[in-house]
Amino acid sequence: xxxxxxxxxxxxxPICMMGQQRISGKIxxxxxxxxxxxxxxxxxxxxxxxxxxDGSYSFTTDAKGxxxxxxxxxxxxxxxxxxxxxxxQEINIVMRNNVNDLKVVTISAGSFEASDEGKTTVxxxxxxxxxxxxxxxxxxxxxxxxxxxxxxxxxxxxxxGGTGYETQTFIDGMMVRNPFFSGLPDQPxxxxxxxxxxxxxxxxxxxxxxxxxxxxxxxxxxxxxxxPQRSSYTLxxxxxxxxxxxxxxxxxxxxxYGVEADYTNLxxxxxVVKPKYAFSKDPEIIGTSANFRRxxxxxxxxxFYGYYNQTNMGTIRPSLxxxxxxxxxxxxxxxxxxxxxxKESLGHDWKLNAGFSFSSxxxxxxxxxxxxxxxxxxxxVSQLTQTRLVLTKGFGQYSVLRFGGEYQYGVExxxxxxxxxxxxxxxxxxxxxxxxxxxxxxxxxxxxxxxxTSILAKANFAPRASLAYRLTGNSQxxxxxxxxxxxxxxxxxxxxxxxxxxxxxxxxxxxxxxAKNYTLRVEAFYKKYHDLVKTGMDTSTTGTGYAKGxxxxxxxxxxxxxxxxxxxxxxxxxxRNYLNYPFEVQPDFAAKHTVSVVYKYYIPAITTNLGxxxxxxxxxxxxxxxLPESKFMSEKTMTxxxxxxxxxxxxxxxxxxxxxxxxxxxxxxxxxxxGYRYSTDKLRRxxxxxxxxxxxxxxxxxxFGIDRRQDVINNM
Amino acid sequence: MKRILFSICLLVGLASASMAQSAQYEGAMxxxxxxxxxxxxxxxxxxxxxxNTFERIGAAExxxxxxxxxxxxxxxxxxxxxxxNDKVDDLADxxxxxxxxxxxxxxxxxxxxxxxxxxxxSRIRVDPMNRGMKYGMESANLxxxxxQINQENPRVYMxxxxxxxxxxxxxxxxxxxxxxxxxxxxxxFSSFKPASGIAPxxxxxxxxxxxxxxx
Numbered sequence: 001x002x003x004x005x006x007x008x009x010x011x012x013x014p015i016c017m018m019g020q021q022r023i024s025g026k027i028x029x030x031x032x033x034x035x036x037x038x039x040x041x042x043x044x045x046x047x048x049x050x051x052x053x054d055g056s057y058s059f060t061t062d063a064k065g066x067x068x069x070x071x072x073x074x075x076x077x078x079x080x081x082x083x084x085x086x087x088x089q090e091i092n093i094v095m096r097n098n099v100n101d102l103k104v105v106t107i108s109a110g111s112f113e114a115s116d117e118g119k120t121t122v123x124x125x126x127x128x129x130x131x132x133x134x135x136x137x138x139x140x141x142x143x144x145x146x147x148x149x150x151x152x153x154x155x156x157x158x159x160x161g162g163t164g165y166e167t168q169t170f171i172d173g174m175m176v177r178n179p180f181f182s183g184l185p186d187q188p189x190x191x192x193x194x195x196x197x198x199x200x201x202x203x204x205x206x207x208x209x210x211x212x213x214x215x216x217x218x219x220x221x222x223x224x225x226x227x228p229q230r231s232s233y234t235l236x237x238x239x240x241x242x243x244x245x246x247x248x249x250x251x252x253x254x255x256x257y258g259v260e261a262d263y264t265n266l267x268x269x270x271x272v273v274k275p276k277y278a279f280s281k282d283p284e285i286i287g288t289s290a291n292f293r294r295x296x297x298x299x300x301x302x303x304f305y306g307y308y309n310q311t312n313m314g315t316i317r318p319s320l321x322x323x324x325x326x327x328x329x330x331x332x333x334x335x336x337x338x339x340x341x342x343k344e345s346l347g348h349d350w351k352l353n354a355g356f357s358f359s360s361x362x363x364x365x366x367x368x369x370x371x372x373x374x375x376x377x378x379x380x381v382s383q384l385t386q387t388r389l390v391l392t393k394g395f396g397q398y399s400v401l402r403f404g405g406e407y408q409y410g411v412e413x414x415x416x417x418x419x420x421x422x423x424x425x426x427x428x429x430x431x432x433x434x435x436x437x438x439x440x441x442x443x444x445x446x447x448x449x450x451x452x453t454s455i456l457a458k459a460n461f462a463p464r465a466s467l468a469y470r471l472t473g474n475s476q477x478x479x480x481x482x483x484x485x486x487x488x489x490x491x492x493x494x495x496x497x498x499x500x501x502x503x504x505x506x507x508x509x510x511x512x513x514x515a516k517n518y519t520l521r522v523e524a525f526y527k528k529y530h531d532l533v534k535t536g537m538d539t540s541t542t543g544t545g546y547a548k549g550x551x552x553x554x555x556x557x558x559x560x561x562x563x564x565x566x567x568x569x570x571x572x573x574x575x576r577n578y579l580n581y582p583f584e585v586q587p588d589f590a591a592k593h594t595v596s597v598v599y600k601y602y603i604p605a606i607t608t609n610l611g612x613x614x615x616x617x618x619x620x621x622x623x624x625x626x627l628p629e630s631k632f633m634s635e636k637t638m639t640x641x642x643x644x645x646x647x648x649x650x651x652x653x654x655x656x657x658x659x660x661x662x663x664x665x666x667x668x669x670x671x672x673x674x675g676y677r678y679s680t681d682k683l684r685r686x687x688x689x690x691x692x693x694x695x696x697x698x699x700x701x702x703x704f705g706i707d708r709r710q711d712v713i714n715n716m
Numbered sequence: 717m718k719r720i721l722f723s724i725c726l727l728v729g730l731a732s733a734s735m736a737q738s739a740q741y742e743g744a745m746x747x748x749x750x751x752x753x754x755x756x757x758x759x760x761x762x763x764x765x766x767x768n769t770f771e772r773i774g775a776a777e778x779x780x781x782x783x784x785x786x787x788x789x790x791x792x793x794x795x796x797x798x799x800x801n802d803k804v805d806d807l808a809d810x811x812x813x814x815x816x817x818x819x820x821x822x823x824x825x826x827x828x829x830x831x832x833x834x835x836x837x838s839r840i841r842v843d844p845m846n847r848g849m850k851y852g853m854e855s856a857n858l859x860x861x862x863x864q865i866n867q868e869n870p871r872v873y874m875x876x877x878x879x880x881x882x883x884x885x886x887x888x889x890x891x892x893x894x895x896x897x898x899x900x901x902x903x904x905f906s907s908f909k910p911a912s913g914i915a916p917x918x919x920x921x922x923x924x925x926x927x928x929x930x931x
Contacts (some may be wrong), residue, residue, distance in 0.1 A: 036761075037761070037764045037768075038766075039768035039770040039771055039772065041775070043775075044738065044775070044776050045772075045776050046744050046769075046772055046773050046776055047772075048769070048772045049768075049770070050764065050765040050768045050769075072771075074807070074809075074810055075806065076808050229850075229853040229854070229857065230853065230857075516802050517802075604884075607884060652885070652888060657888065
């Protein structure tokens with residue numbers, strides 16, 4: 001009986017202990033401010049409460065003895081605290097801000113990233129193409145960012161006192177030998193690749209990663225898109241041409257393929273709007289491309305992109321050398337580009353990226369002073385075959401180590417009026433680089449790149465380093481340093497290979513504030529040039545130079561409703577002694593002050609987007625041979641002003657999403673002079689001006705299947 | 717005798733404990749789900765509080781998908797009530813974390829797909845220009861998948877109708893198409909039997925409200 005009593009007692013014990021206890025307290029952050037909405041609970045039980053506006057909470061629980069109390073709130077690190085419940089308890093908890101991706105510092109000196117993935121990126125991929133006046137050209141859009149020059153009479157992106165050749169383009173890690181269409185004199189070709197091929201774009205105006213080389217000033221790093229969401233067909237028609245394409249997502253949704261073709265002919269447009277110089281052959285472009293993407297596993301992906309394009313055009317302009325005669329310049333270009341990449345996670349935080357690319361570019365030139373001389377034929381062919389392998393290993397939460405190598409086999413052939421100048425180059429490079437997070441607020445990147453090129457028979461080693469530190473909230477400061485090497489341009493290497501690498505050393509300091517709706521960046525840089533190409537009696541790499549400046553970028557998406565705008569300002573002080581320059585002077589491609597204002601306004605009621613882009617830069621030096629040598633490059637052109645407008649209207653025609661686009665470059669038809677060219681006898685000069693100073697574009701795009709109207713609207 | 721008595725006690729004790737656990741779950745869930753049937757609770761603060769309770773139940777139970785499902789539902793609904801665009805992504809992230817937990821417990825669930833679709837929709841308004849296409853399509857795809865899993869789920873038609881209702885016509889929206897979807901949804905609602913009192917059953921009154929706006 002005694003035992004039975006004991007058992008009964010044991011059975012009743014929990015009931016006796018069931019008396020409920022009240023737990024209460026206050027939740028604050030580390031600065032003693034009350035936190036609302038915190039979820040407080042006894043671990044593994046239903047008992048708990050949500051804190052009120054004053055941070056206080058209170059609940060009752062049946063739990064007894066040793067328990068764990070937890071507190072969770074969005075944006076804060078969850079807390080767990082051991083408690084011993086015997087009676088009513090007051091438990092105050094202090095919660096700490098969460099270190100999430102938003103708050104982790106990133107390497108940012110010198111680079112502008114446009115990607116969907118990061119929440120704090122300065123630009124989205126579509127921002128690149130929603131810029132009025134850019135005409136859906138990546139490089140034209142980048143010319144609204146600080147550090148770039150409005151050098152629209154020459155091919156390429158001119159960055160921080162560097163030439164267009166000093167900016168290198170990479171697609172999925174691999175260098176692109178001819179990223180621009182071949183152009184006519186003073187009328188550079190635009191970028192070959194549509195912005196819609198890329199999900200991410202990083203524009204580095206200096207101090208970029210050791211993964212990339214052969215660009216003295218800048219790197220444009222493009223990352224191709226993955227699988228499309230759905231299958232679709234597209235049709236486009238405009239005042240200059242037509243296009244059509246299809247993209248098919250495979251049934252298992254693990255792969256896709258697509259083909260595209262386009263035809264452009266400026267003839268009809270030129271019949272209405274007369275250019276400054278007549279065309280002997282109206283520009284005509286036939287393009288086609290194909291792509292294939294396949295997921296090889298949950299983390300693996302293989303991608304192929306292939307492109308073929310041919311252009312045909314020619315101009316006639318009055319001869320500067322022979323007054324009364326005309327100069328003919330005709331160009332036929334054929335370009336093939338292919339890119340095959342594979343990426344996979346190997347486990348244990350290892351990742352592999354491999355790539356292979358082949359490209360070929362052939363320019364056929366025909367030059368003639370009509371009715372005076374015999375025509376002169378030229379042909380340039382460049383082929384580049386390359387392969388690249390990169391391994392990445394993650395350490396801890398954020399740190400990574402990257403290393404890899406690449407090999408390029410380049411063939412450059414040139415034939416001008418029967419004169420041949422060909423060469424072959426084997427280029428090999430290896431790099432190693434590590435991003436080390438000392439704390440989530442402080443990251444250092446150190447690395448180096450070693451290169452060898454057979455044509456110069458020389459090697460180099462380029463150290464790179466940067467450091468970024470997050471101050472408070474959304475602001476951070478960074479510094480970067482690095483050496484950058486580049487082979488001299490093909491036109492010099494063709495004739496003389498006893499040259500060295502050209503070299504630049506970058507020093508960059510930047511401050512950046514990135515909030516959700518506005519961005520402020522201020523960056524200062526100093527760049528020292530060594531071993532630039534000098535021409536004259538003998539070609540050598542003995543040139544020198546420097547560039548220094550300060551740049552400001554401000555973007556605001558919130559202050560004005562439905563309005564997004566950004567302002568860039570660049571101050572550039574640069575001099576160089578290269579080519580035939582007698583001493584260090586400000587080169588003829590660089591302007592001291594450059595400003596861009598991009599404004600975008602959306603009218604929801606009529607589903608129409610309006611955009612205005614204004615660009616300004618001070619005059620550029622030009623060479624007047626009538627002046628003494630001491631006055632070399634001392635005269636400057638007029639200031640440059642440009643206003644681009646765009647309007648796009650979205651609607652649907654039957655089942656197809658349709659968009660109408662009107663865009664006008666240099667709408668007020670402001671005169672733009674990039675420089676002057678003098679005759680050999682110094683008596684006559686010609687202005688270097690755009691051949692079509694104002695361009696009016698009207699187009700319509702239809703899309704069946706997926707809704708890509710947003711893409712197209714942004715295309716203008 | 718003592719041993720037998722002891723064993724009986726122990727068995728009874730265990731059984732009552734597990735019954736109590738299950739009764740506690742049903743009880744707590746019924747109470748919370750009932751709160752969601754009351755429209756006065758649809759304010760951001762109240763929803764967060766209810767979501768917190770669901771999260772506590774989910775954390776204690778671990779093997780039930782409904783607490784996580786409802787927590788996700790509360791968070792995603794609170795995004796639609798938020799006035800501040802800046803908070804939408806964080807709430808949607810929180811909804812996503814919960815719904816992923818539900819999904820891990822109960823994969824290929826049409827109701828879970830509905831919430832995922834709502835989460836995608838909720839993110840569009842932060843940046844319609846850049847996000848409209850991506851998330852609009854993701855949202856639609858999730859509903860197509862939900863419909864493949866269960867063609868009788870009225871909420872799928874309701875959400876498809878809602879997308880058509882709120883999308884401007886130039887962007888492919890259509891009030892007449894929305895009306896058709898709502899009518900199908902109501903038909904399905906009339907024959908829909910929730911698996912239990914705490915299984916998802918929301919949306920009928922909302923559908924009628926939207927339909928009334930078209931008529």
